[in-house]
Amino acid sequence: MSLHIRGLRKAFDGRTVLDGVDLEVVPGEFVAVLGANGSGKSTALRCVVGLDRPDAGEISVGGTGRAAMVFQRIHLVGRRTALDNVCAGALGRLPLGRSLSPLLFPRTLREEAMACLDRVGLADRAAERAGRLSGGQQQRVAIARALCQQATVVLADEPVSALDPSAAEQVVALLKDLAAGGLAVAAVLHQPDLARRHADRVVGLAGGRVAFDAPPAALTDADLTTLYAPMTIREPAR
Numbered sequence: 375m376s377l378h379i380r381g382l383r384k385a386f387d388g389r390t391v392l393d394g395v396d397l398e399v400v401p402g403e404f405v406a407v408l409g410a411n412g413s414g415k416s417t418a419l420r421c422v423v424g425l426d427r428p429d430a431g432e433i434s435v436g437g438t439g440r441a442a443m444v445f446q447r448i449h450l451v452g453r454r455t456a457l458d459n460v461c462a463g464a465l466g467r468l469p470l471g472r473s474l475s476p477l478l479f480p481r482t483l484r485e486e487a488m489a490c491l492d493r494v495g496l497a498d499r500a501a502e503r504a505g506r507l508s509g510g511q512q513q514r515v516a517i518a519r520a521l522c523q524q525a526t527v528v529l530a531d532e533p534v535s536a537l538d539p540s541a542a543e544q545v546v547a548l549l550k551d552l553a554a555g556g557l558a559v560a561a562v563l564h565q566p567d568l569a570r571r572h573a574d575r576v577v578g579l580a581g582g583r584v585a586f587d588a589p590p591a592a593l594t595d596a597d598l599t600t601l602y603a604p605m606t607i608r609e610p611a612r
């Protein structure tokens with residue numbers, strides 16, 4: 375299922391943060407979203423999953439699709455197993471009486487969660503406490519939890535900013551693989567080289583607008599200089 379964003383606008387306290395953003399991500403595609411601090415990347419993703427409310431514009435996740443998000447801060451329950459953490463992605467779908475404790479999770483959910491862990495290459499760590507896994511493994515568990523939401527669109531907000539280069543490479547390659555498997559995936563990255571190597575398309579935001587949207591081979595150093603140029607602060611309209 376595709377993600378379609380049209381004319382997305384958002385202001386905080388009268389200050390424009392998103393100024394008519396258009397973005398489409400189709401199944402099978404991995405889009406890297408680049409841009410300077412404050413250019414509106416997180417806000418755009420947060421609007422898609424309902425964490426921020428757009429002022430204007432259209433957002434649709436095609437058909438019966440669902441969008442799930444993973445974050446830089448991973449938010450696993452460290453003393454619970456990797457599998458229990460992945461099961462948590464499905465809690466919204468369970469009857470309340472089944473969601474109160476991992477002991478009550480249905481067997482089918484555990485099987486589904488196990489399949490999600492397998493997709494991120496961590497089936498063999500299912501019984502391990504999440505807090506004992508490395509940062510990269512924890513982020514992969516968080517991605518499995520997003521998959522367990524039966525997401526067709528996966529959004530990742532700086533998923534590798536806290537990881538070492540090799541774990542970062544693995545997580546970005548995983549996002550690319552998930553896209554190749556049929557999901558629509560968009561990730562905010564602060565590493566243009568990872569975007570160049572793995573993304574199918576690069577979207578650059580600058581000052582709340584799409585300033586670049588092309589395959590990574592088209593991304594020049596001059597484009598990067600423009601994307602990361604110091605921001606012009608737009609004052610609230612009086």
Ligand SMILES: Nc1ncnc2c1ncn2[C@@H]1O[C@H](COP(=O)(O)OP(=O)(O)OP(=O)(O)O)[C@@H](O)[C@H]1O
Pocket residue numbers: 386387391409410411412413414415416417418
């Ligand atoms: N809830 C909020 N209230 C007020 N201002 C906000 C809020 N959320 C974001 N902003 C502001 O909106 C602007 C864009 O923020 P956003 O987090 O979307 O940028 P970003 O491109 O993701 O930046 P970064 O790379 O630093 O994460 C920033 O100036 C930020 O301070």
